[in-house]
Amino acid sequence: MTTAAAGVLPATSRPSRITGFFPILRGLLFAVIGGLIGAGIAIAIRSAMGADPFDRTPSANGTMPSTEQIVTVAFVFGTLGWLLGVGFWESTVSGWLGYRTKGVPTDWRRYLTVSEDHKVIGIQYLATFIVVLLIAGLGAMTMRAQLSQPGNTLLSPDTYNRIMSFHGIAMVSxxxxxxxxxxxNYFVPIMIGARDMAFPRLNSLSYWMVPVVIASLFLSQLLGGWDSGWTAYPPLSVKNASGQVMFNLAIIVFGLSSIFGGINFIVTIVKMRAPGMGWGRVPIFVWSVLAAAFLATFFTQFFAASLTMVLLDRIVGTGFFVGQGGAPLLYEHTFWFYSHPAVYIFVLPGFGMALEVLAHLSRKPLFAYRWAVAALIGIVGMSGIVWAHHMFVSGMPNALLGPFMVTTELISIPTGLIFLSALGTVWMGRLWLTTPMLFALGFVFNFLIGGVTGIFLADVPTDISLHDTYFVVAHFHYTIIGGEIFALFAAFYFWFPKMTGRMLSERLGKLNFWMMFIFFNLTFLPMFWAGLHGMNRRIATYQNDLANVNLFISISAWFLGLSFLVFVINVLRTLLSKNAPRAEANPWKARTLEWLISSPPPVENFPSTPIVVGSPYGYGTGGRPHAVFALTGAADEEVTA
Amino acid sequence: MTTMPLVAEEHELHVADHAETHLAHHEEEHDRPGINRLGLWVFMASESMLFFAMSAARLYLNGFNGPDKGAVNLGLGIGLTLILLASSWLGYQATGAISKGKRRRAITALLLASLLGIVFIGGVGIEWRTAEFSQNSPFGTAFFSMTGLHVLHLVTGLIGLLLAANLIRKGQFGPGDHWGVTAVVRYWTFVDVMWLVIVFPMLYLL
Incomplete structure (x- = not known):
């Protein structure tokens, strides 16, 4: 909408840069001002409608609608204030109003404002999420401290539930x-030979919404937090402390951020591939991001809708989930209609990264590339018809149980194809057992356990007994940590040299892997056993006969936590030390496009548009390279000839 | 199997020096109008899922039952629908005018389209005031939330129309470059279509 207005600056004048207040501080200031304005508006509207603005009488559900209305409007204006303050006023909105726009600083300060460079945004996301991962991980450590013995009084039950809820949603985001x-963000444009994402400014907006989400989750604790887990089922979420409202608003913003991100990825991958990169030459990671982007774009709306319904029930007294015709099951349907596909948003890029690393470091073409792509598309297609397997004990009509059991088990076929592609790739390969490869192999092992235990949860008879036990906790941690987070670490160790131009220590990396792999399994394998013996999720205590196994789990979990510390030390040591080994352009001798440019990549990514002439995985075939650069206009003729 | 490909070393070419000069070149190579169009279409498709979700909620809460007879004003509903259609038509007049360089005509059409949008919001306001069902009843829940959601989209579209009109006034768009106007008008039509095919049938016709 805005490109015409403010997209390309006239070539004659150098763009002026965002200066003045430090953008983040100014964003915080504007957020506070916006919040006050919003609160004022809400109070004015309430007064105009003849209601006491500070009415302290609770609603029929025991909530405080007056406070929550004010919080909601203040949140909306505070968010707008933050976005304008952090740089969108100069970069975008002033252009909409017909004034000049300003560019982003080119030095280190570009990381602290609305940069439109996909590489800067990628780093911003990565840094933010490592911090969130560590904070949410501390939450998990606290929970394991509480659960180290039955009847522990370290945390009150409500505090435990609040920490559990925070851990859940922070980790899900x-x-x-x-x-x-x-x-x-960092690698998709490079891997397809593009200069940037399709909508750089939208990309920046997606990122700068994330701090709002994180800050709100913390601020919600001032309003009593929320104890309804990351799933926020009503009727509890319509009746608990006002912190729930902040949670809902924050996650709606997060949904918006991931929808914008999804749109950006779809358009970038569909429209901006380099010449010669037909769909059969697209690296598997890019395919997996495309698949996940489809899910994010089309399903996230259902999460936003369900959270909005909860919000409306609380602040304007509609009757979605409470009252004469309220139907809490409606929430579970709309929520899981997003949140089951959401697990594929988590793991599909994980699959993609793991396959990428496995192929490059096995020195073999990716096995059954076409089948792996078909499997990704199949998962996207089927993910919308499996949601109710989360609801086998919810009281929905029995006639639905069978069909959802069948669709859920069918989706293991495409997932199995990806698994076979991973195995076929390493089979008879010359494995280069560096840290990224170890993590990718760890992913294969863990995901097998996660997948196989999922069968028991897809089957109605076993799920009825296993529902809401630690068996479920163990299963999804195997898929999400064992699957996605291991793949994320594989990708981190694989791409860190490209992003920073420095090599991480292999020794610390291997220590990181072995600690993480061993203690991950020692933490979560026993949870299957605890779940089978009746230990329930989301409760601050458990029956006495599970004391030993829980103490064992807690100790393993703390060591698992320590393994992340090794990771942090490795990264900080490499970044801060002056004589950390430099990374060459292609330390892994890999073929895809990101390895054909310097480490770290130049601002424009490529010296000229790359021309894709072969498969990204043609190892050992003696064939053509994946891509070539042509520095003159003659290139176009070469390709067409 | 034995030799590792040397692609990278061969093609690791002068990276930094050419960056500046190639910027413009790269921009041209991508199909910018096509990228913008696809982006808008994907966004609208995504946004329509929100309306589908609300429709699903409406059907779940209230089945295929409509409101009690006379609870909603069908005549007013039809009138509002016609107003929105007229407004979209005016929007397209604006796109046509700016593509022929007729700025004044485009501004007039955009302002009239926004005016009709404001009239529509007023009509919904009347419907809200005269509603005989509580916001707590199953139909009331669906009615107020769906019309509210739609009006929220309408307000964003309205802001877009006014911004576009202001930018035309300042001389931003012309026959060769009017994607901003096209996009805003297309979004405005999308919001109308959501009313026409989802909100209106779900609340007035079922």
Missing amino acids: VAVASVMGSFG
Whole structure:
């Protein structure tokens, strides 16, 4: 909408840059001002409608609608204030009003404002989500401290539930957005030979909404937090503390951010591939991001809708979930209609990264590339018809149980294809057992356990007994940590040299891997057993006979936490030390486009548009390279000839 | 199997020096109008899912039952629908005018389209005030939330129309470059279509 207005600056004048206040500080200031304006508007509207603005009488559900209305309007204006303050006023909105726009600084300060460079945005996402991952991980450590013995009084039950809820949603947002946002943003344009994403400013907007989400999740604690888990089921979420409202607003913003991101990826991958890159030459990671982007773009709306319904029930007294005709099951349907596909938003890019690393470091073409792509498309197609397997004990009509069991088990066929592609790729390969390869192999192992235990949860008879036990907790941590986070680490170790121009320490990397792999399994394997013996999720205590196994789990979990510390030390040591080994352009001798340019890549990515002439995975075939650069106009003739 | 490909070393070419000069070149190579169009279409497709979700909620809460007889004003509903259609038509007049360079005509059409949008919002306001069902009843829940959601989209479209009109006044768009106007008008039509095919049938016709 805005490109015509403010897209390309006239070539004659050098663009002026965003200066003045430090953008983030100014964003915070504007957020506060916006919040006050919003609160004022809400109070004015309430007064105009003849209601006492500070009415303290609770609603029929025991909530405080007056406070929550004010919080909602203040949140909306505070968010707008933050976005304008952090740089969108100069970069975008002033252009909409017909004034000059300003560019972004080119030095280190570009990381602190609305940069439109996909590489800067990728780093912003990555740094943010590593911090969130560590904070949410501390939440998990606290929960394991509480659960180290039955009847522990370290945390009150409500505090435990609040920490559990925070851990859940913070980790889910890391899982949803970290891979797409960081490595997706950084490497998808490079891997398809484009100069940037299709909509750089929208990309920047997607990122700068994320701090709003994180800040709101913390601020919500001032309003009593929320204890309804990341799923926020009503009727509890319509009746609990006002922190729930902040949660809903924050996650709606997060949804908007991931929808914008999804749109950007779809358009970029469909329209901006380099000459010669037909769909059969697209690296598998790019395919997986495209698949996940489809899910993010079309399903996230259902999450936004369900959270909005909860919000409306609380602040304007509609009757979606409470009252004469309220139907809490409606929430579970709309929520899981997004949130099941959401797990594919987590793991599909994980699959893509793991396959990428496996192929490059096995020195073999990706096995069954076409089948792997077909499997990704198949998962996208089927993900919309499996949601109710989360609801086998919800009281929905029994007639629905069978069909959802069948569709859920059918979706293991495409997932199995990807798994076979991974195995076929390493089979008879010359494995280069560096840290990224270890993580990718760890992914294969863990995901097998995650997948196989999923069968018991897809089957109605077993799920009825296993529902809401630690068996479920173990299963999804195997798929999300064991699957996605291991793949994320593989990608991190694989691409870090490209992003920073420095090599991480292999020794610390291997220590990181082995600690993480061993203690991950020691933490979550026993949880299957605890779940089978009746330990329930989301409760601050458990029956006495599970004391030993829980102490074991807690100790393993703390060591698992320590393994992340090794990771942090490795990264900081490499970034801060002056004599960390430099990375050459292609330390892994890989073929895809990002390895054909310097480390770190230049601002414009490529010296000229790359021309794709072969497969990204043609290892050992003696064939053509993946891509070539032509520095003159003669290139076009070469390709057509 | 034995030798590793040396692609990178061969083609690791002068990276930084050419960056500046190639910027413009790269921009041209991508199909910018096509990128913008596809982006808008994907956005609208995504946004329509929100309306589908609300329709699903409406059907779940209230089945295929409509409101009690006379609870919503069908005549007013039809009138509002016609107003929105006229407004979209005016929007397209604006696109046509700016593509022929007729700025004044384009501005007039955009302002008239926004005016009709404001009239529409007023009509919904009347419907809200005269509604005989509570916002807590199943139909009331669906009615107020769906019309509210639609009006929210309408307000964003309205802001877009006014911004576009202002930019035309300042001389931003012309026959060769009017994607901003086209996009805003297309979004405005999308919001109308959501009313026509989802909100109106779900609330007035079922």
